[in-house]
Amino acid sequence: MVEPAAAPGVAAGAGVSAAAAEIAERSAHWTDQGADRLAVLLSADGFAATTGGVFLRDWSEADRRRRAARWWAGLWALGLAFVFVPILHFVVPPALLVAGPLVASRVGAVRRTVFGGIGPCPRCGAAVVVGGGIALDWPVREACGRCYLALEIAPAGRVSV
Numbered sequence: 001m002v003e004p005a006a007a008p009g010v011a012a013g014a015g016v017s018a019a020a021a022e023i024a025e026r027s028a029h030w031t032d033q034g035a036d037r038l039a040v041l042l043s044a045d046g047f048a049a050t051t052g053g054v055f056l057r058d059w060s061e062a063d064r065r066r067r068a069a070r071w072w073a074g075l076w077a078l079g080l081a082f083v084f085v086p087i088l089h090f091v092v093p094p095a096l097l098v099a100g101p102l103v104a105s106r107v108g109a110v111r112r113t114v115f116g117g118i119g120p121c122p123r124c125g126a127a128v129v130v131g132g133g134i135a136l137d138w139p140v141r142e143a144c145g146r147c148y149l150a151l152e153i154a155p156a157g158r159v160s161v
């Protein structure tokens with residue numbers, strides 16, 4: 001399921017196997033959380049592109065309803081719990097009463113969750129991590145945390161961006 005990291009070939013330091021392990025570990029972690037892997041290329045001028053993955057989950061209509069309902073129920077349950085807390089019961093339950101449907105509608109509108117992405121740096125082979133919650137506005141720009149190479153990350157299967 002998780003492809004081995006592409007061999008960087010040049011300028012590959014001792015950290016490469018550690019990077020491969022980190023990539024495999026994070027990939028497995030996101031996959032366990034229900035994410036699908038989108039193959040991406042990490043490229044930079046003058047270096048051979050490497051292959052990485054961005055992990056995301058597209059929520060179906062049913063998923064979105066379920067997620068919204070869970071948030072709504074959770075917030076109202078919390079509000080109900082605060083009904084019995086002196087003083088706070090004037091503030092928290094009404095606030096959560098209002099927040100429930102508002103938050104639910106926002107959660108329900110989310111069509112895709114991006115967990116994050118990872119791949120080997122084309123120059124030094126270190127694992128480059130892209131944070132979760134990013135807007136997938138291809139190409140995603142990121143810098144290697146080790147050699148500071150500026151990278152562009154884009155889906156491997158698509159020619160246009």
Ligand SMILES: [Zn+2]
Pocket residue numbers: 121122123124125126144145146147148149
């Ligand atoms: Zn690097």
